[in-house]
Amino acid sequence: MKKKKIYKYTATIEFKTTLCSKIKDFREKLKYMLDASPDAVLNLNLKDYKIISIKKSESIKVRSAKNKAVKLQNWVAKMISAVTGLPHGKDEVIQGREMGQSGVDVKLYGDAKEMYPYSVECKNQEQWSVPAWIKQAKDNRMEGTDWQIFCTKNGFDNIMVMDAEAWFDIWEQYLNLLYDDK
Numbered sequence: 001m002k003k004k005k006i007y008k009y010t011a012t013i014e015f016k017t018t019l020c021s022k023i024k025d026f027r028e029k030l031k032y033m034l035d036a037s038p039d040a041v042l043n044l045n046l047k048d049y050k051i052i053s054i055k056k057s058e059s060i061k062v063r064s065a066k067n068k069a070v071k072l073q074n075w076v077a078k079m080i081s082a083v084t085g086l087p088h089g090k091d092e093v094i095q096g097r098e099m100g101q102s103g104v105d106v107k108l109y110g111d112a113k114e115m116y117p118y119s120v121e122c123k124n125q126e127q128w129s130v131p132a133w134i135k136q137a138k139d140n141r142m143e144g145t146d147w148q149i150f151c152t153k154n155g156f157d158n159i160m161v162m163d164a165e166a167w168f169d170i171w172e173q174y175l176n177l178l179y180d181d182k
Contacts, residue, residue, distance in 0.1 A: 066099050068124040073097065073105050075158065076122055076150050080106065084115045104140050117144060118162075123151040130161065 073096035081088035088094035093112040097105045106120040119141040123133055128151065137147035146166040152158045 069105075069122060070096060070099070072122040072124040072150060072152060072158070076106050076120055080108070080112070080116050080120075084112060086112050086115070102140075104142060113142075113145070117146065118148045119145045121147070121149045123149060124153065125151070126153050128153070134161070 077088040077094050077096050080086075081094050084094070086093050093109045094116075095107050097103060097107055104119045105122040108116055108118075108120075119137065121133060121137040121140065130149075130151075133149050133151070134147075137149050141147045146163055149161040150158055151161065
């Protein structure tokens with residue numbers, strides 16, 4: 001059986017009004033109209049709005065989105081494993097969180113948590129909402145750890161976001177190790 005493709009419609013609108021309430025109401029109505037009949041929306045004769053274009057794009061399937069998230073979690077777990085020398089994977093001291101579970105995205109146990117004292121969130125998304133991610137990372141932070149967010153999107157390298165004070169603490173420790181040896 002062939003799976004039905006799911007499409008997302010995006011309209012470009014020119015507003016001839018500045019009333020926020022009118023714009024908000026229209027956006028809500030337009031959302032439902034696009035789902036029902038995108039072609040009919042282009043033919044609307046509107047006093048306060050002009051529909052410039054409607055773009056049709058295929059939405060990412062839920063399973064595909066979850067696979068993207070797991071891919072980044074596994075990469076982070078592998079990198080932590082490489083740095084600490086500890087094993088990663090299912091039933092190991094470093095492991096990605098299973099879908100549907102709450103909490104941090106990379107679980108660290110025992111020596112792994114001691115050697116890498118961070119609560120890790122992973123975001124592999126096209127639309128970035130860093131302030132919301134930081135709030136989530138802080139909410140999920142395990143006791144005795146600082147939060148970190150690893151994020152990426154298609155065509156970009158992996159990026160890590162963390163608290164600036166925690167970063168400078170790390171840098172200070174690095175410099176102390178570097179110059180104490182001399």
